[in-house]
Amino acid sequence: MKRLGLISAQLGVAVVLLLLWHVLTTMPWGAGGKPLVPPFFFSTPLDVIARIHKWFSEGTIWRHLWITLTESALAFVIGSVAGVLVGFWFARQPLIAAIFDPYVKMVNALPRIVLAPIFTLWFGLGIASKVALGVTLVFFIVFFNVYQGVREVSPTVLANARMLGMNERQLMRHVYWPSALSWMFSSLHTSVGFAVVGAVVGEYLGSAAGLGYLILQAEGTFDIAGVFAGMFVLAVFVLVIDGLVTLVERRLLVWRPTAADTHK
Amino acid sequence: MEALQKEGSRPDTGPAAGLPAVRFDGTRVAFVIKNNPYVAVERADLEVADGEFVSIVGPTGCGKSTLLNIAAGLITPSAGAIEISGKPLKGLNRQAGYLFQADSLFPWKTVLENVAIGLEVANVGQQAARERAHGWLKRVGLGAFTDRYPHMLSGGQRKRVGLAQVLIRDPKILLMDEPFGPLDAQTRQIMGNLLLDLWSADKKAVLFVTHDLEEAIALSDRVVIMAAGPNSRIIGNWKIDLARPRDISDIRLEHRFHEIHREIWTKLKDEVMKGYSQAGGEG
Numbered sequence: 001m002k003r004l005g006l007i008s009a010q011l012g013v014a015v016v017l018l019l020l021w022h023v024l025t026t027m028p029w030g031a032g033g034k035p036l037v038p039p040f041f042f043s044t045p046l047d048v049i050a051r052i053h054k055w056f057s058e059g060t061i062w063r064h065l066w067i068t069l070t071e072s073a074l075a076f077v078i079g080s081v082a083g084v085l086v087g088f089w090f091a092r093q094p095l096i097a098a099i100f101d102p103y104v105k106m107v108n109a110l111p112r113i114v115l116a117p118i119f120t121l122w123f124g125l126g127i128a129s130k131v132a133l134g135v136t137l138v139f140f141i142v143f144f145n146v147y148q149g150v151r152e153v154s155p156t157v158l159a160n161a162r163m164l165g166m167n168e169r170q171l172m173r174h175v176y177w178p179s180a181l182s183w184m185f186s187s188l189h190t191s192v193g194f195a196v197v198g199a200v201v202g203e204y205l206g207s208a209a210g211l212g213y214l215i216l217q218a219e220g221t222f223d224i225a226g227v228f229a230g231m232f233v234l235a236v237f238v239l240v241i242d243g244l245v246t247l248v249e250r251r252l253l254v255w256r257p258t259a260a261d262t263h264k
Numbered sequence: 265m266e267a268l269q270k271e272g273s274r275p276d277t278g279p280a281a282g283l284p285a286v287r288f289d290g291t292r293v294a295f296v297i298k299n300n301p302y303v304a305v306e307r308a309d310l311e312v313a314d315g316e317f318v319s320i321v322g323p324t325g326c327g328k329s330t331l332l333n334i335a336a337g338l339i340t341p342s343a344g345a346i347e348i349s350g351k352p353l354k355g356l357n358r359q360a361g362y363l364f365q366a367d368s369l370f371p372w373k374t375v376l377e378n379v380a381i382g383l384e385v386a387n388v389g390q391q392a393a394r395e396r397a398h399g400w401l402k403r404v405g406l407g408a409f410t411d412r413y414p415h416m417l418s419g420g421q422r423k424r425v426g427l428a429q430v431l432i433r434d435p436k437i438l439l440m441d442e443p444f445g446p447l448d449a450q451t452r453q454i455m456g457n458l459l460l461d462l463w464s465a466d467k468k469a470v471l472f473v474t475h476d477l478e479e480a481i482a483l484s485d486r487v488v489i490m491a492a493g494p495n496s497r498i499i500g501n502w503k504i505d506l507a508r509p510r511d512i513s514d515i516r517l518e519h520r521f522h523e524i525h526r527e528i529w530t531k532l533k534d535e536v537m538k539g540y541s542q543a544g545g546e547g
Contacts, residue, residue, distance in 0.1 A: 154366075154367075154368075156364050156366040156367065156368045157367075157368055157369075157370060157371075159338055159362070159364065159368070160362070160364055160368035160369075161370075162338075162356060163336060163338075163356065163360070163361065163362040163430075164381060164382040164385065164429070164430075164433065165358070165382060165385050165386055165433065166385050167385075170385045174370065174373075174381060174385070175370070178370070178372040178373075179372075182372060254413065255371055255372045255373070255374075255413040255414075255415070256371070256372075256415070257415040
């Protein structure tokens with residue numbers, strides 16, 4: 001019942017905003033019988049809905065969604081694997097970590113958007129350059145979390161593992177690895193989100209397909225309904241992915257009190 | 265008072281029979297903290313016989329946990345020796361099980377996995393290890409909780425899991441660092457009785473650290489008192505001639521228990537005060 005109330009309140013916000021948007025852009029209340037807000041610059045909810053309906057009924061949207069999804073998934077997988085491996089390596093080899101520390105900080109401080117043109121030159125206009133951009137975002141999130149996770153294993157748990165007879169390899173498998181993974185999973189929402197951001201921003205800066213491309217095309221022709229429709233599809237796309245991540249997280253972090261309490 | 269009914273060595277202890285399970289010989293522990301030398305334990309001489317239950321009692325910060333860590337091989341003494349069954353200890357003590365004061369279960373493993381892991385890493389097959397873990401969980405009264413994760417258990421239940429986790433490997437020596445410290449009074453007594461039950465079934469040498477003199481007397485064959493740190497040392501060594509098997513809630517009502525308690529406490533008060541003033545004078 002409480003949950004039902006929450007959902008209806010959330011839907012209520014959407015209805016009010018859409019109504020306000022509709023009223024302001026269609027009702028002839030402004031000077032000279034025009035709407036208060038010009039629909040040329042702000043479109044109208046009905047136009048946007050019609051555009052989304054057209055995309056889905058004609059089926060043109062699916063290809064773009066698929067491209068963006070592929071790019072995001074690849075960026076997430078490659079960035080995560082690299083982040084886990086390097087994070088683990090650095091955490092177990094303090095000397096290596098110390099040597100590379102300034103470079104890691106430098107690269108991480110760089111706004112990734114400046115890399116996009118270079119990646120386009122290197123990897124072309126296809127999906128590879130978007131994946132590369134996403135990877136640079138995902139990698140650092142996963143890397144820092146895994147690094148932290150390995151180094152912040154409770155000393156008591158570690159001593160206990162040793163006293164229970166674990167050798168170095170077994171410590172890796174039963175102590176460091178689960179600890180690192182739990183930290184990585186705790187940042188799952190952020191890293192998946194950044195994978196999508198990398199893909200869309202990459203598309204926006206130069207591509208032939210994808211949601212970012214769709215939005216850019218609409219913008220280029222002052223097709224505001226198209227821009228809003230693209231943004232709306234993108235938002236729902238991210239919500240769906242985030243929901244899936246929550247499901248995965250609940251399964252994987254069942255042992256953790258905080259995860260269980262947060263996502264009820 | 266001296267008529268201690270020590271159960272003696274197990275008959276099957278092999279070549280090490282007769283030698284103490286744990287022997288501290290002039291053991292000294294010093295650390296360097298921010299370039300200042302800090303002597304945690306000035307000198308410790310202590311023997312724990314096979315199958316003997318010895319408690320170390322002392323105020324907070326007296327170095328009792330340090331002594332346990334030395335016996336476990338987690339730290340090495342700065343001077344003096346530590347011998348396990350007559351042999352100097354090098355590296356980790358493979359004959360010892362250690363029950364820590366803080367939470368030391370693996371939070372990402374279920375209760376059953378936590379108990380079985382000690383066997384699995386020793387190359388016992390997973391199936392066999394888990395079957396034996398089941399048996400141990402029943403013995404500590406957690407047969408119905410095998411699939412829970414540690415955070416779903418109470419503090420007392422977690423200590424039971426810890427006990428099963430350590431005992432399943434059948435260590436010859438059991439090291440316990442205020443294991444029941446964070447528990448409430450009732451749970452402590454229940455855990456104490458559980459510990460004595462398990463111990464009497466298969467006597468191991470136990471080195472039990474606590475700040476609670478009553479708990480120490482109720483559980484032990486022998487109680488060792490340490491002075492306040494730094495420069496801590498052993499300042500008393502009492503045999504406890506209370507009959508076994510004991511129920512540690514009942515035994516506290518016995519006349520003999522009070523006699524022993526009074527005797528140790530009278531001595532302890534003086535020595536602890538002396539210890540404090542010494543430390544103050546040097547510090």
